[in-house]
Amino acid sequence: MKKSSTSVQELPGAAVRRPTPPPAWQPRTDPAPLLPDPEPFRVLGTPAAAGADPALLLRLYTELVRGRRYNTQATALTKQGRLAVYPSSTGQEACEVAAALVLEDRDWLFPSYRDTLAAVARGLDPVQALTLLRGDWHTGYDPHEHRVAPLSTPLATQLPHAVGLAHAARLKGDDVVALALVGDGGTSEGDFHEALNFAAVWRAPVVFLVQNNGFAISVPLAKQSAAPSLAHKAVGYGMPGRLVDGNDAIAVHTVLAEAVDRARRGEGPTLVEAVTYRMDAHTNADDATRYREDAEVQAWRAHDPVKLMERELLERGVLDEDGVRKAAEGAEAMAARLRERMNADPELDPMDLFTHVYAEQTTQLAEQAALLRAELEASADPASGDAGSTGGEAAGERR
Amino acid sequence: MTTTAVKPATMASALQRALRDAMAEDPTVHVLGEDVGTLGGVFRITDGLAAEFGDERCTDTPLAEAGILGTAVGMAMYGLRPVVEMQFDAFAYPSFEQLISHVAKMRNRTRGAMPLPITVRVPYGGGIGGVEHHSDSSEAYYMATAGLHVVTPATVDDAYGMLRAAIASDDPVVFLEPKRLYWSKAQWSPDEPAAVEPIGRAVVRRRGTSATLITYGPSVPVCLEAAEAARAEGWDLEVVDLRSLVPFDDETVAASVRRTGRAVVVHESTGFGGPGGEIAARVTERCFHHLEAPVLRVAGFDIPYPPPMLEKHHLPGVDRVLDAVARLQWETES
Ligand SMILES: Cc1ncc(C[n+]2csc(CCOP(=O)(O)OP(=O)(O)O)c2C)c(N)n1
Numbered sequence: 001m002k003k004s005s006t007s008v009q010e011l012p013g014a015a016v017r018r019p020t021p022p023p024a025w026q027p028r029t030d031p032a033p034l035l036p037d038p039e040p041f042r043v044l045g046t047p048a049a050a051g052a053d054p055a056l057l058l059r060l061y062t063e064l065v066r067g068r069r070y071n072t073q074a075t076a077l078t079k080q081g082r083l084a085v086y087p088s089s090t091g092q093e094a095c096e097v098a099a100a101l102v103l104e105d106r107d108w109l110f111p112s113y114r115d116t117l118a119a120v121a122r123g124l125d126p127v128q129a130l131t132l133l134r135g136d137w138h139t140g141y142d143p144h145e146h147r148v149a150p151l152s153t154p155l156a157t158q159l160p161h162a163v164g165l166a167h168a169a170r171l172k173g174d175d176v177v178a179l180a181l182v183g184d185g186g187t188s189e190g191d192f193h194e195a196l197n198f199a200a201v202w203r204a205p206v207v208f209l210v211q212n213n214g215f216a217i218s219v220p221l222a223k224q225s226a227a228p229s230l231a232h233k234a235v236g237y238g239m240p241g242r243l244v245d246g247n248d249a250i251a252v253h254t255v256l257a258e259a260v261d262r263a264r265r266g267e268g269p270t271l272v273e274a275v276t277y278r279m280d281a282h283t284n285a286d287d288a289t290r291y292r293e294d295a296e297v298q299a300w301r302a303h304d305p306v307k308l309m310e311r312e313l314l315e316r317g318v319l320d321e322d323g324v325r326k327a328a329e330g331a332e333a334m335a336a337r338l339r340e341r342m343n344a345d346p347e348l349d350p351m352d353l354f355t356h357v358y359a360e361q362t363t364q365l366a367e368q369a370a371l372l373r374a375e376l377e378a379s380a381d382p383a384s385g386d387a388g389s390t391g392g393e394a395a396g397e398r399r
Numbered sequence: 400m401t402t403t404a405v406k407p408a409t410m411a412s413a414l415q416r417a418l419r420d421a422m423a424e425d426p427t428v429h430v431l432g433e434d435v436g437t438l439g440g441v442f443r444i445t446d447g448l449a450a451e452f453g454d455e456r457c458t459d460t461p462l463a464e465a466g467i468l469g470t471a472v473g474m475a476m477y478g479l480r481p482v483v484e485m486q487f488d489a490f491a492y493p494s495f496e497q498l499i500s501h502v503a504k505m506r507n508r509t510r511g512a513m514p515l516p517i518t519v520r521v522p523y524g525g526g527i528g529g530v531e532h533h534s535d536s537s538e539a540y541y542m543a544t545a546g547l548h549v550v551t552p553a554t555v556d557d558a559y560g561m562l563r564a565a566i567a568s569d570d571p572v573v574f575l576e577p578k579r580l581y582w583s584k585a586q587w588s589p590d591e592p593a594a595v596e597p598i599g600r601a602v603v604r605r606r607g608t609s610a611t612l613i614t615y616g617p618s619v620p621v622c623l624e625a626a627e628a629a630r631a632e633g634w635d636l637e638v639v640d641l642r643s644l645v646p647f648d649d650e651t652v653a654a655s656v657r658r659t660g661r662a663v664v665v666h667e668s669t670g671f672g673g674p675g676g677e678i679a680a681r682v683t684e685r686c687f688h689h690l691e692a693p694v695l696r697v698a699g700f701d702i703p704y705p706p707p708m709l710e711k712h713h714l715p716g717v718d719r720v721l722d723a724v725a726r727l728q729w730e731t732e733s
Contacts, residue, residue, distance in 0.1 A: 138508030149476070150508055154500045160466050161501070164473020164481075171429075171455055172477070191496070194466030201461055356511040357546055359569040362599070362646035 029238045036231035036241040040275050043250040044312050052250050054318045060097060060249045061313055062327050064306045067093040067117045069331035071280075073338055074116070074130065078284040082342045084135040087114040091279030094249035094305035095211045097121050099179055102256040108147040110162040110180035112155065114211075118181060119148045126334070127341045136346040155186040159195030159208065166199075166206040166263070177263045178206045179256070185216020187230050196271065200237040205263035207256060208271045211246060213278035218291035234271035246276030247305040250312075277303075350376060410558040411581040413593070414444045414520075417562035418482065422452050428566060429474060430457040432467055432484030432520075440484055442522060442581055464494035468519065472501050475515040482566055488523040489532035495540070502571045503546030517571045518562075523551075524617045524667055525699075526579035526714055528707040535704055536668030538616075541573045542644050542677070549645040550598050551575035553619035555583065557642060559593040568598060577617035601648035603655060607637035610661035610727055613652055613678055615641040618665045618715065625720040634724060644674060652678070653685040660691040661727045667714050670698030692727040 043049050071090040077083040089096050092114075100121035103109060111118050119129045123146050131140020132151050139150040149165075152158035162180035169176035186192055187210055199206050210230050214221055227233055234241030240262075244255040252274055259270035277300040281288035288297075313319035354361060354369040361369070422428045430445055436459035439446030448457035460467050464485060471481035485491035491498075498519070506514040525534030541549045548570055552558040558576075565572035604619060605626050612622040619640045626636035639655050641648065656662045662682050664675040675696035682694050697715045705713045 137510065138504075139510070139512075142512040143476070143509060144512065150505070150513070154496060157469065157496060157500060160469025160497070161473035161476065163466075164470030164475075165477045166473070167470060168474040168477035168479045171479075176477075178473070190493070191465055191469060194461070194463040194469065197461050197463065198466045198470050352510070356507045356509075358506070358548070358646075359514060360597075363649060364646060 031235050034235045034238070034240045036229060036234070036243040036273070038243075040243045040245040041251050041255055042245045042248050043254060044245075044248045044308050049250060049312055049316070056101075056253070057250065057309075057313055057318055058323075059101060060094075060253065061309050061319065062330065063097040063101065063121050064093050064249060064309055065327040066331045066334055067097055067121060068306050069328075069335045070117055070120060070126065070338070073335040074133075075280065075284055077339070077342055083130060083133055085133055085283050085285060086116075087133075087283045088278075088280040089114055089117050091300065091305065092211055092213055092246065092276045093117065094252050094309075095181075095209065095246050095274045095276055098249050098252035098256055099181060099209055102253055102260055103147075103177070103179055106147065106174065106176050107260070108149065108162065108165055108176065108178040110149045110158045110165075110178060111151050112158065112181050112183060112186065113151050113153045114183065115181050116151065119146075119151070122146055122148055124148055126338050130342070134342070134346070136348055137352075156182055156189035156191040156195070158182075159191055160198060162206050162208075163195050163199045163202070163204045163269075166204040167202050170205055170266075175264050176205065177260050178204075179209060179260065180206065181209050181211065183216060184210060184212040184214070184221050184230060185219065185224055186210075187233065188216075188224055196234070196237045196239070196269070199269035200239045203266065203268035205266070206269045207259040207263055208269065209256065210271070210273045211276055212273055213246075213276050215278060215282070215292070217282045217286065220291075229273055231271060231273035237271075239269045239271060242270060242272045244272060244274050246274030247303050247308060249305060249309050276305075279304075408555075409582050409584055410552070410555050410576075411442060411444060413555045413558040414562055414576065415446060415448075417559045417566075418445060418448060419451065421482075421563055421566045422448065422456060425480065425566075427478060428456075428480045428482060430482045430484065431460050431471065432458075433460060433462055433486050435459060435484050441486055442578065444520070444576075444581075445484065464491060465497050468494040468497040468502065468517075471517050472497060472505070472515060475517050476513060480516045480518075480566060482518045482520065485519060485521045487529075487533050488521055488535040488537050491519070491521050491537065494519075498541075498547070498571075498573075499544050503544045506570065507546060514569050515571050516566075516569050518565045518568075518574055519571065520562075520574045520576060522578040522581075523575045524577050524579060525704060525710050526617060526667075528710070530707065531704070534707075534710065536666070536699065538575055538644055538666075538668055539673050541575075542674060546571070547645060548572040548598055548643070549575065550643045551577060551616035552642065553577065553580065553604075553616055553640050556593045560595045561598065561642065563595040564598050567595075572598065575616060579617050580620070583620070599643045599646045599648060601639055601641045601643065601651040603637060603651065604640045605636070605638040607635040608659060609634045609636055610663065610724055611637045611639055611652075611655045611659045612663050612665055612720065612724075613639050613641065613655075613682070614665040615644065616666070618667055621715065621717060622665050622720060625717045625724070628717055629721060629724060632721075636724065641678075647678075647681065649681060649685060652682060656682050656686045656694075657689040660689055662686075662690070663695045663697055663720065663723045663727070665697045665715055665720055665723075667699045669701045670696050671701045673698055695723045695726060697723045 071088045074086045078086045096117040100118045116129050120126050128140040131137050159180050162178040166178040231241035231243045242255050244251050354365050435445040436449040471483050474481045524536050552561045565574045614622045622638045629636050664678045675698050679694040
């Protein structure tokens with residue numbers, strides 16, 4: 001480094017002035033307890049698994065099996081044109097299921113666009129949960145019914161909502177916790193930052209679960225963030241960061257349960273990063289071979305969240321072959337029912353376009369609604385020449 | 400819904416009074432924003448609220464507009480009525496994602512299951528000598544977003560009545576406060592109690608026969624002044640204060656233009672792609688056969704808001720309004 005030729009003290013005639021030191025700086029929070037462990041937390045395959053509650057294990061397992069089947073069924077429905085698009089969470093079922101099961105009824109789940117499965121595992125009607133992706137309406141359910149916010153398509157924008165809701169609940173004296181889901185790519189958005197900062201400053205009872213599945217569409221994590229881990233980001237806000245193996249359903253449930261308890265006790269938010277992998281393409285419309293090697297996908301297959309759980313439960317005798325078969329049958333029945341219900345054309349009322357824009361319809365919208373109604377009536381009326389004849393003829397006649 | 404309120408002296412104190420009355424009447428009303436607590440906001444609109452209602456009802460937030468509006472969404476989801484303060488017009492832009500993607504759409508996307516009664520207060524417009532980013536007229540951006548109400552008071556009475564109505568509304572309302580009128584004194588209907596009525600109605604501020612000046616917010620006093628000045632030329636101008644841009648009161652506006660046969664739209668935001676184009680088109684569609692001249696617009700220039708020493712050249716003033724009126728070229732009575 002180049003040295004400056006003269007320092008202030010050397011300037012001729014300059015009095016040597018030492019600045020008064022500022023008041024001693026203290027870190028406001030000891031960062032050490034906030035730091036994530038370097039290795040993701042694991043339970044499956046370790047002695048700790050023996051301590052897990054068998055009833056919870058069986059529930060997790062059943063939901064994992066159903067979840068996997070749900071993912072494959074929904075993807076199949078896109079091929080049949082029954083679903084406009086489906087972002088599969090195959091490979092990430094442990095996160096989805098644990099997020100749903102860790103919450104009490106009164107708690108709220110804030111899913112991102114990939115988290116249909118978490119919503120279904122929380123009890124939402126599978127067809128209603130697919131409304132957005134089917135394209136017949138935006139949100140197909142009343143969010144208050146199961147306390148699941150609408151699936152959010154703009155990334156990370158649902159995170160401040162979770163903070164605001166949790167904050168409001170606490171102000172009202174309700175011990176409600178909000179759990180918000182976001183992807184690794186979503187952590188780069190400004191709303192992620194603002195939500196974490198608000199949550200920490202307000203000590204809001206909220207838990208953020210990042211599903212780090214390696215990619216944001218085609219962009220790998222290394223091009224997304226230079227942080228040591230996404231969980232490390234928590235420290236800068238003054239909340240604990242936790243790293244967990246996202247394919248280990250018991251581990252995810254354990255870490256989330258701790259974070260939820262902490263939030264409920266009034267000790268503030270936690271950021272959990274679950275390290276997992278998206279086995280399918282980004283959506284059915286994406287070609288994942290353009291940006292990742294098959295070898296990588298194969299390596300993750302050995303760490304399949306459903307198989308990991310199944311092996312553990314079989315080895316420990318919590319589950320037997322009969323149980324495996326029953327779970328598979330249950331999942332199959334769910335898939336068959338979903339197929340059947342999705343095969344019916346949804347009944348849509350075009351006049352709904354105007355019904356829910358404002359509490360009270362404006363005169364402008366009332367005029368536009370009248371226009372559409374007239375169009376609908378004209379096309380339903382055979383005398384108008386439109387219905388019954390082919391569009392081309394009708395248009396030709398008019399010209 | 401009509402309430403009687405002690406007459407506040409200025410628009411700023413009327414707004415403050417409206418917030419206090421709303422908070423006192425309804426415990427679900429929460430105020431949040433930057434510096435709204437201890438300081439009372441940079442314009443002191445929230446002065447005293449934190450002291451009176453506590454900092455959980457009037458909350459100094461971190462400095463983050465998307466975060467402020469985004470958390471307000473969650474609060475509204477849980478049954479609160481957040482009133483958000485954006486510090487200045489051009490600093491609301493970071494919150495547009497939340498406003499457009501969620502605030503405006505939540506009722507619609509959930510088929511009415513999740514309305515969001517949020518009021519977003521935005522001090523807007525120029526004329527106060529502010530440096531860059533402190534004088535934008537952003538109403539066209541808000542107007543272009545379905546699902547939002549967009550209103551702006553021009554009088555002290557309306558500041559009170561319309562803010563009460565905005566907070567009471569079950570829909571999100573962008574409440575634009577013409578900051579150069581903050582210190583204007585009560586000058587209309589000083590003896591009557593401020594009326595709180597649902598949003599959406601325009602009012603005729605001045606009756607006239609020669610032409611209609613259609614305007615809102617900071618340009619209302621300009622148009623009233625122009626109308627007075629025009630009397631010397633023998634023009635009797637009617638002035639319509641829109642008060643609400645969304646929804647738009649076509650009826651009051653069209654009735655006025657049908658009476659006068661001529662119209663000039665006056666606002667200080669840019670003309671190109673600005674509110675005036677929409678208003679002129681609506682008037683033309685409804686009043687074509689009554690019009691004796693094209694609908695003219697007097698707007699700010701199509702430039703980024705100028706530095707304070709030049710803003711007087713940009714803002715439509717009385718002379719520019721009178722010039723437009725002259726361009727309406729009516730046949731003289733003689
Ligand atoms: C604000 C915003 N920008 C861009 C997109 C388009 N988009 C949809 S999904 C996606 C990648 C998201 O990646 P990540 O957050 O890691 O979640 P994942 O898809 O892996 O579950 C992008 C860029 C979007 N939905 N929202």
